[in-house]
Amino acid sequence: MYTIGHILKEIREEIGHPLQEVQQKLNIDLTLLSKIENGKRLPTIEQLQKLSKFYNYDDKLLIIQRESDKITNSFEYPELAIETLKVAEDKIKYGNKYIQLFQDTIYQKPISLESRRYIGSKAKLTEWIMNLIDKETENIGTFVDIFAGTASIANQAIKKYNRVIINDILNANNVVYKGFFEKGEWSKNKLHDIITSYNTLDADLIEENYFSSNFGGKFYEHNTAKLIGYIRQDIENLKPELTEKEYNILLATLIYNIDKLANTVGHFDAYIKKPIKPQPLRLRLIDAQNFENVKIYREDANKLAQKIKSDLVYIDPPYNSRQYNRFYHLYETLVKWDKPKLYGVALKPAPENSSLYCTTKAKNTFEHLVSHLNTNFLVVSYNNTYNSKSHSSENKIKLEEIESILKKCGKTKVFECSHRFFNTGKTEFNDHKELLFITEVDEKRKNKSFASLLRW
Numbered sequence: 001m002y003t004i005g006h007i008l009k010e011i012r013e014e015i016g017h018p019l020q021e022v023q024q025k026l027n028i029d030l031t032l033l034s035k036i037e038n039g040k041r042l043p044t045i046e047q048l049q050k051l052s053k054f055y056n057y058d059d060k061l062l063i064i065q066r067e068s069d070k071i072t073n074s075f076e077y078p079e080l081a082i083e084t085l086k087v088a089e090d091k092i093k094y095g096n097k098y099i100q101l102f103q104d105t106i107y108q109k110p111i112s113l114e115s116r117r118y119i120g121s122k123a124k125l126t127e128w129i130m131n132l133i134d135k136e137t138e139n140i141g142t143f144v145d146i147f148a149g150t151a152s153i154a155n156q157a158i159k160k161y162n163r164v165i166i167n168d169i170l171n172a173n174n175v176v177y178k179g180f181f182e183k184g185e186w187s188k189n190k191l192h193d194i195i196t197s198y199n200t201l202d203a204d205l206i207e208e209n210y211f212s213s214n215f216g217g218k219f220y221e222h223n224t225a226k227l228i229g230y231i232r233q234d235i236e237n238l239k240p241e242l243t244e245k246e247y248n249i250l251l252a253t254l255i256y257n258i259d260k261l262a263n264t265v266g267h268f269d270a271y272i273k274k275p276i277k278p279q280p281l282r283l284r285l286i287d288a289q290n291f292e293n294v295k296i297y298r299e300d301a302n303k304l305a306q307k308i309k310s311d312l313v314y315i316d317p318p319y320n321s322r323q324y325n326r327f328y329h330l331y332e333t334l335v336k337w338d339k340p341k342l343y344g345v346a347l348k349p350a351p352e353n354s355s356l357y358c359t360t361k362a363k364n365t366f367e368h369l370v371s372h373l374n375t376n377f378l379v380v381s382y383n384n385t386y387n388s389k390s391h392s393s394e395n396k397i398k399l400e401e402i403e404s405i406l407k408k409c410g411k412t413k414v415f416e417c418s419h420r421f422f423n424t425g426k427t428e429f430n431d432h433k434e435l436l437f438i439t440e441v442d443e444k445r446k447n448k449s450f451a452s453l454l455r456w
């Protein structure tokens with residue numbers, strides 16, 4: 001290793017002083033001097049100061065070299081040296097605040113894809129769904145999650161199948177998929193430093209911004225809203241220095257962390273009208289990975305259906321009139337960051353990316369979708385919320401309608417999983433049933449779109 005001794009020797013030789021001369025002038029033992037220059041002894045601070053003065057060299061630079069020699073020689077686990085130094089750096093930089101960082105940042109487990117509140121997420125049903133798919137289908141090369149939402153199903157499919165296509169119409173979901181799955185260059189240390197700087201911000205010193213003046217005191221505690229708006233703007237300012245993957249990881253990280261602090265019952269159709277308790281905003285990175293086998297889209301499912309070829313398409317559309325772009329408008333506004341004019345009590349932007357699946361056209365749209373897919377298996381999730389007393393929770397497509405459409409496509413089996421289900425607190429279904437249809441598309445229709453079968 002290149003030590004302080006080697007540096008001292010180089011300086012001396014450059015100036016052209018023989019070792020004896022240094023010994024005489026500074027009164028340091030010759031053998032000791034030679035051991036220092038060979039890296040066998042570390043000079044004392046006093047010796048180093050004498051030498052730097054004699055060589056007319058900045059003593060601080062030499063002291064830094066000496067300190068770093070001491071550190072590098074002290075590792076009992078040299079293979080962890082870089083990470084150890086990073087932690088030491090944070091400890092020195094953040095002093096007493098370090099304990100909070102340690103508890104909440106990168107050194108803890110990164111945030112998993114499932115830890116997000118999302119209406120209709122299948123996170124708790126993945127095992128049931130994936131096991132059925134495994135049992136009932138074969139030769140699946142390309143798996144499509146065409147209404148991916150949180151991508152809880154795609155997240156399992158990625159581990160199992162060669163190619164996975166993930167699609168959803170919402171901007172925020174797209175950013176989340178790219179952050180978690182897309183292949184791209186990114187540096188964990190760089191993101192850690194950025195996140196650490198956000199975690200040590202003082203909200204009192206931050207100015208009012210678009211996010212806080214709209215959402216502060218409503219969807220988020222006011223100071224938290226100031227921090228969110230500041231951080232979002234900072235991510236935008238940093239964009240030229242970030243790779244696309246880093247940019248998406250930071251945005252997804254922001255979404256996942258603020259999800260837990262939102263003053264809501266899990267979506268942004270409304271906020272809770274009670275004073276909001278201040279809570280610290282401590283960001284923790286998402287569990288970002290690089291997958292080779294993933295393709296991500298943000299398209300209307302019916303349009304995408306006409307462009308892709310696959311072996312299995314998992315279909316989990318919205319079934320009632322509640323639009324996802326309205327449920328999660330705040331994340332759309334945050335991700336797009338075009339600071340739109342907001343309307344109504346829930347501060348929503350003008351509607352964009354509304355879904356036909358939430359309208360009276362749902363049945364025809366579903367029929368159009370399945371008939372235009374070029375695939376071997378259709379797997380459709382369906383839940384029986386249509387028994388609900390709440391009108392907006394009524395299903396737009398009836399169970400019998402789904403069944404009859406799918407039967408036209410091929411041999412269809414239906415599976416049922418009962419579980420307790422709570423719908424945002426308003427409507428409670430103790431007897432909620434979750435159904436899964438698996439259709440093996442008719443042999444003669446395989447490998448082509450089967451629109452003609454349904455007379456489209």
Ligand SMILES: C[S@@+](CC[C@H](N)C(=O)[O-])C[C@H]1O[C@@H](n2cnc3c(N)ncnc32)[C@H](O)[C@@H]1O
Nearest residue numbers: 120121122147148149150169300301316324355
């Ligand atoms: C029931 S959720 C899917 C939940 C998902 N399986 C999960 O586990 O999180 C339905 C999703 O479909 C999306 N969506 C609605 N209409 C769409 C359309 N026409 N094309 C693509 N995505 C759509 C919504 O944004 C929403 O995320």
